[in-house]
Amino acid sequence: MQLTWLWRGLRTGVLTTRYPRRPERMPDGWRGTAVLQRDQCVVEGAPPSCVTVCLPRALSVEETGGDRRLRLDHAACIACGLCVAACPRGALSISNEFELAASSRARLISEHRPKGDRAA
Amino acid sequence: MLHPDADPARVRGHSRGGGATSFSRIEPLAGAIPVSATAELELEGLAIAEWPDRVRRQTHRESVMFADLFGTADPDGGVSLTLLLSLPDGGRWLALRDRIEAESTYPSLVAGGFPAAEWYEREMLGSLGIHPVGHPHPESLLRGAALASADMARFAPLPAGGHVVDFPLGPVRSGIVESGHYGIRTVGEEIVDLRLQLGFKHRGVEQMLAAVAWPLAPRVAERISGTDGVAHSMAAAGALERLLGVDVPLRARQLRSLFGELERLYNHAGYQADLCGATGLAVAQAQFDILKEQILRLAARIAGHRYLFGTIVVGGVADDLDDAALNDVRDTVRPVRDAFEALIDLVATSSSHQDRLQTTGRLTLEEATRYAVVGPVARASGLAVDARRDHPYAAYDALRPTLHVVDGGDAAARSQVRLEEGLASADLVLDLVEELRESAPLPALPSPASRTLPGDTVGFGWAEGARGTELHWVETDRAGAIGRYRVRSASFACWQAFARCVPGDNILTDFPIIEQSFGLSFAGSDR
Ligand code: SF4
Numbered sequence: 001m002q003l004t005w006l007w008r009g010l011r012t013g014v015l016t017t018r019y020p021r022r023p024e025r026m027p028d029g030w031r032g033t034a035v036l037q038r039d040q041c042v043v044e045g046a047p048p049s050c051v052t053v054c055l056p057r058a059l060s061v062e063e064t065g066g067d068r069r070l071r072l073d074h075a076a077c078i079a080c081g082l083c084v085a086a087c088p089r090g091a092l093s094i095s096n097e098f099e100l101a102a103s104s105r106a107r108l109i110s111e112h113r114p115k116g117d118r119a120a
Numbered sequence: 121m122l123h124p125d126a127d128p129a130r131v132r133g134h135s136r137g138g139g140a141t142s143f144s145r146i147e148p149l150a151g152a153i154p155v156s157a158t159a160e161l162e163l164e165g166l167a168i169a170e171w172p173d174r175v176r177r178q179t180h181r182e183s184v185m186f187a188d189l190f191g192t193a194d195p196d197g198g199v200s201l202t203l204l205l206s207l208p209d210g211g212r213w214l215a216l217r218d219r220i221e222a223e224s225t226y227p228s229l230v231a232g233g234f235p236a237a238e239w240y241e242r243e244m245l246g247s248l249g250i251h252p253v254g255h256p257h258p259e260s261l262l263r264g265a266a267l268a269s270a271d272m273a274r275f276a277p278l279p280a281g282g283h284v285v286d287f288p289l290g291p292v293r294s295g296i297v298e299s300g301h302y303g304i305r306t307v308g309e310e311i312v313d314l315r316l317q318l319g320f321k322h323r324g325v326e327q328m329l330a331a332v333a334w335p336l337a338p339r340v341a342e343r344i345s346g347t348d349g350v351a352h353s354m355a356a357a358g359a360l361e362r363l364l365g366v367d368v369p370l371r372a373r374q375l376r377s378l379f380g381e382l383e384r385l386y387n388h389a390g391y392q393a394d395l396c397g398a399t400g401l402a403v404a405q406a407q408f409d410i411l412k413e414q415i416l417r418l419a420a421r422i423a424g425h426r427y428l429f430g431t432i433v434v435g436g437v438a439d440d441l442d443d444a445a446l447n448d449v450r451d452t453v454r455p456v457r458d459a460f461e462a463l464i465d466l467v468a469t470s471s472s473h474q475d476r477l478q479t480t481g482r483l484t485l486e487e488a489t490r491y492a493v494v495g496p497v498a499r500a501s502g503l504a505v506d507a508r509r510d511h512p513y514a515a516y517d518a519l520r521p522t523l524h525v526v527d528g529g530d531a532a533a534r535s536q537v538r539l540e541e542g543l544a545s546a547d548l549v550l551d552l553v554e555e556l557r558e559s560a561p562l563p564a565l566p567s568p569a570s571r572t573l574p575g576d577t578v579g580f581g582w583a584e585g586a587r588g589t590e591l592h593w594v595e596t597d598r599a600g601a602i603g604r605y606r607v608r609s610a611s612f613a614c615w616q617a618f619a620r621c622v623p624g625d626n627i628l629t630d631f632p633i634i635e636q637s638f639g640l641s642f643a644g645s646d647r
Pocket of ligand 1: 072079081
């Protein structure tokens with residue numbers, strides 16, 4: 001019996017890949033982390049509709065001294081895609097990105113302040 | 121519908137051991153909460169003390185299975201208790217309901233002939249503070265309060281020395297094992313008792329589900345336990361659809377069954393891989409893992425998510441599958457099915473593997489019935505229950521899946537049931553692909569998402585996941601907001617029996633095999 005298993009294992013060959021040495025892509029349509037098209041986002045609405053639907057609160061609005069910024073935390077994003085449908089301007093999309101390892105927490109956060117929104 | 125026997129004025133207390141005990145029931149009897157839609161669920165207001173008799177009367181007519189027992193804290197301070205029973209012969213559910221004062225007492229159903237209620241009552245004791253009078257171990261089940269032992273009385277502290285050894289195991293363990301803690305007590309090689317501490321993965325999912333906008337409930341539900349994501353989101357969607365009175369189109373129901381069976385298939389393959397890992401059959405472990413991975417990659421291609429999250433929405437499915445996707449499903453699942461079949465024969469004749477499984481962790485039919493276990497664990501102990509057959513949902517009324525029931529009750533029987541069911545799931549997927557080619561395209565129905573839920577109503581949904589039946593119960597308040605969301609997971613129903621079948625005839629090295637042969641989820645149970 002052990003020989004049967006051994007034979008089966010050998011016949012299967014090597015299936016593991018060379019990742020990460022050889023990069024791999026996920027299939028089209030696979031949902032990776034959300035990304036923000038900065039030129040589209042105007043951070044409108046209180047709160048904006050994307051923030052309302054985001055269950056893990058990966059999207060939030062930061063307000064300091066008249067500055068209004070949209071904050072997207074990729075560590076919290078569960079890639080559900082709900083914000084993509086919620087944004088009226090098509091500013092959010094789902095990427096194919098899954099390599100989210102980062103050397104600091106800050107690198108997992110994108111912040112966006114729309115142009116002309118700076119406090120006087 | 122109120123049962124004619126339900127006269128709230130008649131029963132005020134419950135008598136035990138000669139002395140009358142008054143239980144603080146409050147009026148009115150909450151049986152009037154209407155159930156939306158279907159004849160599948162009957163809700164009946166009845167004083168708790170009468171429940172055992174009421175069930176006994178029902179048992180004379182048809183088979184009755186305990187399904188759930190839970191409390192709902194009412195805004196005015198009372199607690200509504202609901203006992204949910206499955207009546208598989210007629211494909212119906214029966215819910216008995218009564219209302220008591222918060223922090224008060226009620227007659228324990230364990231004492232009234234429902235041994236399966238033991239953990240459910242202990243859970244309510246911890247979360248709602250209501251006290252079951254006559255319960256054998258009235259201690260909270262919640263983490264930090266008390267532990268869930270096979271027999272709490274036996275697990276008393278023992279004097280130091282002697283031959284008794286306590287092995288603590290978990291909650292942090294090697295690999296990707298979930299957090300749960302076992303206290304294993306041995307004398308020599310033999311395990312004489314086991315206690316199980318649950319709750320490390322408690323995230324308050326029921327509260328979250330009650331708080332989110334209801335169309336998002338399936339998105340939260342699928343995260344109760346990742347490998348049961350489709351089953352949980354299907355049960356959540358079913359509960360909300362019944363609440364709203366929404367009909368799901370045939371093609372969407374077929375797609376739901378397809379996703380459900382793909383989930384069962386990768387789970388069964390993963391289960392066998394882990395079980396082979398536990399017995400040291402390394403090549404078999406790798407072979408089953410390869411099959412699991414092939415299905416997960418298929419899921420990523422057709423649904424955008426390896427664990428099929430996001431596929432089920434209230435009212436139907438998120439996306440249809442086109443012909444190319446259906447071909448992909450067929451071309452992937454067919455070779456997986458054939459490989460699975462070949463592995464079944466190899467595993468069955470691997471004596472080193474079978475020796476470890478046979479007579480290990482035996483759960484008798486009597487115990488399985490007593491603790492109302494579900495899923496493959498029940499079917500491996502000879503208990504023929506399966507929500508796909510007993511309470512058809514999705515496309516199962518037409519599919520009629522075969523039940524795989526064996527008698528052994530040991531790890532070998534559980535493994536055998538899961539092997540046969542894996543093959544059966546692959547066959548169902550292939551059948552569904554052909555049916556989907558024929559079925560009419562998904563109609564463009566308006567999404568129910570903009571509607572408000574009806575007030576003071578109950579919606580109830582279920583689905584048979586790889587570990588058994590997942591139950592989701594939704595109650596709305598007067599304004600139509602979700603007032604109570606209850607999840608009874610298959611794992612919760614089975615852990616109780618697990619704690620009982622380990623001590624006795626098993627030795628310490630059997631433990632990982634018994635644990636793996638049950639294949640339960642901590643996250644699903646802890647919620
Ligand atoms: S994809 Fe989901 S989790 Fe991620 S930011 Fe959008 S809504 Fe939030």
